[in-house]
Amino acid sequence: MVKYSKFFKRAKEENFEALELIVKKTDRFSFSFFNNEIDSYKMSNSFVISARGIYNGKMGTAESEKLDKNTVDYLINRIKENALLLDSEDKTFIFEGSKSYKKKNVFNKKLAIATAEEKVKAIKKLDRAVRSSSELIKDVSTQYNEETQDYTILNSYGLKLRSKTNYAHVYTSATAVDQKNETKAAFIHRFISDIADLDEKRYAQEIAEKTIAQFGSAPCASGRYRCVFSPEATGSLLAAWLSNISAEQVQKKSSLLADKLQQKVCSNKITVTEEPLRKNPFFRYFDDEGVAAYNKVLI
Amino acid sequence: MILKKLAIEILNIATETGADFAEIYLEEDSHATISVDNGKVETIHDVLSYGAGIRLFNGLQSVYGYTNDLTSKGLKKLARDLAVSFSETRKIEVKTIKKVRQKKKNQPKIPYESYPREKIVEMLKEASKVMKNYDESVVRTTANFAYSNKKVEIYNTDGRHLTDYRSRGIASLLAVAAKEGKIETFRTAKGAQKEMEYFIKETDLNLEAKQVAASAVTMLSAKDCPSGKMPVVIGNGFGGVIFHEACGHSLEATSVSKGLSVFSGKKGERIASSIVSAVDDGTIEGAWGSGNIDDEGNKTRRNLLIKDGILNSYLIDDFNSRRMNEKSNGASRRQSYRFEPTSRMSNTFILPGKSTPEEIIASTRYGIYAKNMGGGSVTPATGEFNFAVNEAYLIKDGKIIHPVRGATLIGSGKEVLLHVDMVGNDLRREQGTCGSKSGYIPADVGQPTIRISEITVGGTGGKVKNG
Numbered sequence A: 001m002v003k004y005s006k007f008f009k010r011a012k013e014e015n016f017e018a019l020e021l022i023v024k025k026t027d028r029f030s031f032s033f034f035n036n037e038i039d040s041y042k043m044s045n046s047f048v049i050s051a052r053g054i055y056n057g058k059m060g061t062a063e064s065e066k067l068d069k070n071t072v073d074y075l076i077n078r079i080k081e082n083a084l085l086l087d088s089e090d091k092t093f094i095f096e097g098s099k100s101y102k103k104k105n106v107f108n109k110k111l112a113i114a115t116a117e118e119k120v121k122a123i124k125k126l127d128r129a130v131r132s133s134s135e136l137i138k139d140v141s142t143q144y145n146e147e148t149q150d151y152t153i154l155n156s157y158g159l160k161l162r163s164k165t166n167y168a169h170v171y172t173s174a175t176a177v178d179q180k181n182e183t184k185a186a187f188i189h190r191f192i193s194d195i196a197d198l199d200e201k202r203y204a205q206e207i208a209e210k211t212i213a214q215f216g217s218a219p220c221a222s223g224r225y226r227c228v229f230s231p232e233a234t235g236s237l238l239a240a241w242l243s244n245i246s247a248e249q250v251q252k253k254s255s256l257l258a259d260k261l262q263q264k265v266c267s268n269k270i271t272v273t274e275e276p277l278r279k280n281p282f283f284r285y286f287d288d289e290g291v292a293a294y295n296k297v298l299i
Numbered sequence B: 001m002i003l004k005k006l007a008i009e010i011l012n013i014a015t016e017t018g019a020d021f022a023e024i025y026l027e028e029d030s031h032a033t034i035s036v037d038n039g040k041v042e043t044i045h046d047v048l049s050y051g052a053g054i055r056l057f058n059g060l061q062s063v064y065g066y067t068n069d070l071t072s073k074g075l076k077k078l079a080r081d082l083a084v085s086f087s088e089t090r091k092i093e094v095k096t097i098k099k100v101r102q103k104k105k106n107q108p109k110i111p112y113e114s115y116p117r118e119k120i121v122e123m124l125k126e127a128s129k130v131m132k133n134y135d136e137s138v139v140r141t142t143a144n145f146a147y148s149n150k151k152v153e154i155y156n157t158d159g160r161h162l163t164d165y166r167s168r169g170i171a172s173l174l175a176v177a178a179k180e181g182k183i184e185t186f187r188t189a190k191g192a193q194k195e196m197e198y199f200i201k202e203t204d205l206n207l208e209a210k211q212v213a214a215s216a217v218t219m220l221s222a223k224d225c226p227s228g229k230m231p232v233v234i235g236n237g238f239g240g241v242i243f244h245e246a247c248g249h250s251l252e253a254t255s256v257s258k259g260l261s262v263f264s265g266k267k268g269e270r271i272a273s274s275i276v277s278a279v280d281d282g283t284i285e286g287a288w289g290s291g292n293i294d295d296e297g298n299k300t301r302r303n304l305l306i307k308d309g310i311l312n313s314y315l316i317d318d319f320n321s322r323r324m325n326e327k328s329n330g331a332s333r334r335q336s337y338r339f340e341p342t343s344r345m346s347n348t349f350i351l352p353g354k355s356t357p358e359e360i361i362a363s364t365r366y367g368i369y370a371k372n373m374g375g376g377s378v379t380p381a382t383g384e385f386n387f388a389v390n391e392a393y394l395i396k397d398g399k400i401i402h403p404v405r406g407a408t409l410i411g412s413g414k415e416v417l418l419h420v421d422m423v424g425n426d427l428r429r430e431q432g433t434c435g436s437k438s439g440y441i442p443a444d445v446g447q448p449t450i451r452i453s454e455i456t457v458g459g460t461g462g463k464v465k466n467g
Helices: A005-013 A071-085 A109-113 A116-131 A200-212 A231-245 A247-251 B004-014 B072-083 B117-134 B196-202 B205-220 B237-251 B318-324 B357-362 B413-418
Strands: A018-034 A037-055 A058-064 A137-155 A160-177 A183-192 B021-037 B040-058 B061-067 B138-156 B160-179 B182-192 B228-234 B278-281 B302-307 B347-350 B366-379 B384-396 B399-405 B408-412 B420-423 B428-436 B439-447 B450-458
Touching: A005 A018, A005 A071, A018 A116, A037 A071, A058 A071, A071 B040, A071 B117, A109 A160, A116 A137, A116 A160, A116 A200, A160 A200, A183 A200, A231 A247, B004 B021, B004 B040, B004 B072, B004 B138, B021 B117, B040 B072, B040 B117, B061 B072, B117 B138, B117 B160, B117 B196, B117 B205, B138 B205, B160 B196, B160 B205, B182 B196, B182 B205, B182 B428, B205 B384, B205 B399, B237 B278, B237 B347, B237 B366, B237 B384, B237 B408, B237 B413, B237 B428, B237 B439, B357 B399, B408 B413, B413 B420
Parallel strands: A037 B061, A058 B040, B228 B366, B347 B439
Antiparallel strands: A018 A037, A018 A137, A037 A058, A137 A160, A160 A183, B021 B040, B021 B138, B040 B061, B138 B160, B160 B182, B228 B450, B278 B302, B278 B347, B366 B384, B384 B399, B384 B408, B408 B450, B420 B450, B428 B439
C-alpha cells in the first residue's frame, strides 16, 4: 500500500506551492491467432506515478515506474531541479478541483469475470468464421487485447479522484488472393465491453467484403470529383483537421483555427461535438488535471 | 539487477510445464526531455522506467509477460502465471548460467545526466533564435533535447547472461511559418550514441536550424504540384523513409515468416533494379540505431539485404527463425520491457552509387525533386504506399524550377525498387523513430539521391504537362 501523504509532506517541507500526483495501475491480457492457431499469449501488470509541482513559481515534472524508499526523493528532487531551469512566462497553477463531477460506473464486470479460456474460445470461433467467409481468404490473424486501468489523481489541495475502467479490443487482418494471383489485404477492429458483444458472422462478412472488394480496382485518374465519405473516412479527415483546435496550437499561433472563434471555419452542415461523458470504454469523469469532464460543441 | 541464482530459479519455474526456451529481460532506463518553445524553456521532464519481461517458447508458440515488481516474489509469480499457458512435462532444466562478455561500444564517457543542463538549454536557445530570426513569417519554434540511459540484463535457458548499457541523445527542431492563411511545419533531428560534446561541438545545430526554417518559409510560396506519372528524384537522407517503410518492413521476419510479406519466399530473386544494394547495419559505432547486442542478446550485424538488385537476406529474430528454418541475425529489438522483441531495422540504407546529385537532376527532362519527405502509410501484405512530400520542386529541362506543394507519391515497394534508374554518390543517414509490433525504436533511415524512372504523383496543380 503506497502512502501518498509522504509525497505531500515532503513537498511542503521543500516549500512547494502545490503538488499533484497521478497514479496508474494497469493490467493487460492479450493473445493472437494466426490461421486459427494461438501464436502469442501475453499478460502484464504495471505501475507508474507521475508528479508535477510548483516550485519557485515554475512547474516541474517527473515520473517513476519504480516504487521503493527512494521514489519520494527522486520525484521531489527532479521537480525542484527542473523548475529552477524553466523560464516560460506562462502563469502556472495546479487545479484545486471542480465543484461537482458526473460519475458513472463504466467498469465491465462481465468482461472482468470471463475466464481466459472463454475469451480464447470466442476469438478462435471469430477467427475461424473469418477464414471460412470466402474461398479467396488466404491468411487471417486475429488479436485480442484487454486492459484494466485503475487511475487516481491526488493533489495538495486535498483532491482525490479515482476511476477504474476496462475494455477489450479485437483486431483482425486478412489477406485474399484471387485467380490472377493478386493479393489484397484489409483489417477491421472493434472495442468491446463483453465478449458476447461479438457478432462473428457480421464481423467475418465485413472483413471479407472489405478485402475482396479491392480486386479488380483500377487507378483513379487525378482530378476534381464529387466525393462521398464513409463515416470512418470522415472521422479520419476531421481528426487530422481538428488537431488545429488544441489550445497549445492556438495559443502559439501554429493553428489554422487561431483567432477564428465565432467565425465560419467550414460548411454550415458540419457540427462537431466533444463528448467525454458518453458511456464507452474511454469514459472518465475528470480529465488529467482533475477538471470535471463535460460535453461541449466545438464547431 | 537480479542475482544469477534467482534467475536460474525463475527460468526453471517458467519451463516446468513444457516450454523449450525461456528468457528474462530486465531494464532500468533513466530518460529526460528538455523543451524550449518559442525561445523559452517550457518543460523539463524526467522519467525512471523500470521493469522486466519474461518470454517462453514452445515450438511455434510464444508467451510473454512483464511487470514492474522486480522482487523475487513478483518475478516468480509472473513466471508461474506464464507457465500455466502450457500443460506438458518439463523438457529442459537450467543448471548453470555463464556471463557472456562483449566489447562495450556506443557508450559516452560522461553520461548525459552528468552533463550540465544549463549548457544543453543554451544550445537549444541558440538554435531557436536562428529559426526565429530567419524570417518574420516564422511564427513558432521548438527545440528539444532528449536522452536515455538504459541498463539491460538478459538471462536465458541457453545458459547465457548478458548485460548492456545503452545511452542515446537526440536534438530535434521544429519551425512553423505562416502567411496569408497558409501554415508550413518542418522538423529535423540529429541523434547518436555519443558524448554530449558531439551535439554541442560537432553537430552544427544552428545550420540545421537555418535549413529547417528555410524549408518552412520556402514552401509558403510554393505552387500546387502537378499530378500524373513522371520521374521523381528523391533526395538523400530522410528520402530513405520510403525504402524503410515500403521495403524494409517487408523484409522483417515478423511478416516474412508467415508469408504475409510481398518479399516472402523471394530470397535469391530480383526485387530491385541492378543498381540498388541496401543494408541494415546495427554495428556502426555511435550511430542512433546501433547496438552492442540485440534485445535477445545476439551480436548485432551488418546484414546485406539487397545486393545488385537481388534479395540477399531478411532481418530475423530467434522466434521467427524457428518458423523460417534460418538462423537469426542480430536484428531483434523492442522499445522497452513492455514489448516482446521481434525482427526490426537498425540503421537501414541504400548504398551509394556512381552519379552525382547534379547529374541526376541535369538528366531529368521533366519531373519532381522530392527533397523532404513527410508521413505516409503502407499496406505490408501488398507493399502499396502513399507518402506526402513536405518539400518538393518541379524539374524542367534538367533544372529545378520552383517549389511545389501538396505532392504525394503513390506506388508499391515492389515496383518502386525495380524502377530506380539512377543512384547518387551522396549517401546520408538521418535519425528517426520507427513504430511497429515491438514498439517505437530509434532507427536511422538513409540513402543517396535516387531517381525513380516513373511513379504516380498526386497533386492539385492539374495533369502533368510532359515537357
